Amino acid sequence: MMILYGLVILISVVLDQLVKWWVVQNISLGETIGQNPIMTLTFIKNEGAAWSILEGKLWFFVLITIIALTVFPYMLYKNRNNSKWLTVGLSLIIGGTIGNFIDRVRLNYVVDMFQTEFIRFPIFNVADVALSIGVACLFFYLIFIEGKERSNKLK
Template sequence: MFLYLILTIILVTIDQITKYLTVQNLALFEVKEIIPKFLSFTYIQNSGAAWSLLEGKMWFFYIITLIVIAFLLYYLYTEGRKDKILGVILSIILAGTLGNFIDRVLFQYVVDMIKLEFINFPIFNVADMLLTIGVAVLLFYTIYEEKNPRPSEGDMR
């Protein structure tokens, strides 16, 4: 459990550092092209979820996020001990959840900055990437585990 929490702290720190650097180096709505026609940094403040859904509904986000954090910590403690891969996946999801929760509590919005120029997609941040990757990997891992169940302790004779 301790190593999962260390991983979570490292990932949250990376998220928060990128947000801090964005706020310190870009004006609100400023665009800094990184790879022409592919990637830019564009500083925005998002008071909603992806695509600004539920904009300004901070109490909703607080309640849902606290429930998700409790759920993730519980499963990290119970299932992460048994399955290291699942523990890492849950740590990644927890880090993404905490990264955006910190912004919402401190600022009432989330700092977003990564913009893909080649597609019409919302501007996002490291925490959003962690959540997306973590949930996608969890989905694939769950499907894999269902198709390839591990033998139970009673079956190992």
């Protein structure tokens, strides 16, 4: 099963980096393409996290990423035979973390491009999508699977 999780991680990273490469090659910094009421592509350089919080604190993000890339793979290996909600969630978090880490180390910023037009939301990238889905999977696991198992043990 670890091969499956490795593939989820690899696909997340490769897809993220390919989309970022395409955006940098085809869209000027600050330019928006694909005008529609749902989503457009806008190339920005993000030197922080969501909403550009902690902008310019590259050292902080590198430190947090190193910790995350130590803890999450250990958790994935330790729980490799547990629920797919947990293991796939961890794999997506690892893949998303690596995707943004590559940008931070290589460029000193993260390439973001997806802009929602129907709500005010930070511009994001494929790695952010992987991270968000991974966190949602973890929450689902913790609330509905592990929470239910613990509740049953207490009865």
